[in-house]
Amino acid sequence: MNATAEPTLEQKNRQVVVDFFRHVLEARNPAAAKDFVTADYKQHCRHIPDGADxxxxxxxxxxxxxxxxxxxxxLAPPPVLLVAEGDVVIIAGYVPQPEPAKPGAFYDYFVFDAFRLRDGKLAEHWNSINKIAPPRHP
Structure with a gap:
């Protein structure tokens, strides 16, 4: 058996997402984004424009x-969740937030990002940070 087996598609895709976070977001390097996203990168969040540019x-x-x-x-801190299935990767981070009613206290808060990859690059993005609307009942 070969001890150096080829990484699976899911392993490669997880690594692309982790490297995007390390090289672009954590390093605060906007110019590096073009190395990780397709030219027609599609955002499914209103506050971020489409495309690599x-x-x-x-x-x-x-x-x-x-x-x-x-x-x-x-990644520091490491993600609390990192899963891949085919061309989709979901990553979640723990970001404790100040408790408004209790100065000095914090509450648990998690941020989720989902990416669809194409040809080894991020092609679509969804995240959990959006405007919050009051619940609507049917």
Whole structure:
């Protein structure tokens, strides 16, 4: 049996998502986005524009003109969930938030991102950070 088996599609796709977070988001490097997303990258969130150029512009607005940070070997903190099935990868992070009613206290908060990959790049993105509307009952 070969000890160095070829990584599965799911393993490769998980690594692309992790590397996107490390090289682009954690390193605060908008220019690196083009290395990870397709030119026609589709956002399913209203606050981020479509396309690789749109994502780069959005990230420049967030990170400003500061130089990128060094790329870390691992995500810090590591994701609490990282799953892949075929061309879809879901990653979730734990981001405790200040408790408004209790100064100094925090409550559990999780952020989820889902990506569809095409040819080894991120082609679509959905996330859990959106406007919150009051519940509507049928």
């Amino acid at each position: 749109g994502l780069e512009r959005y990230l420049r607005g967030l990170f400003g003109d500061a130089p990128p940070l060094p790329v870390k070997d691992e």
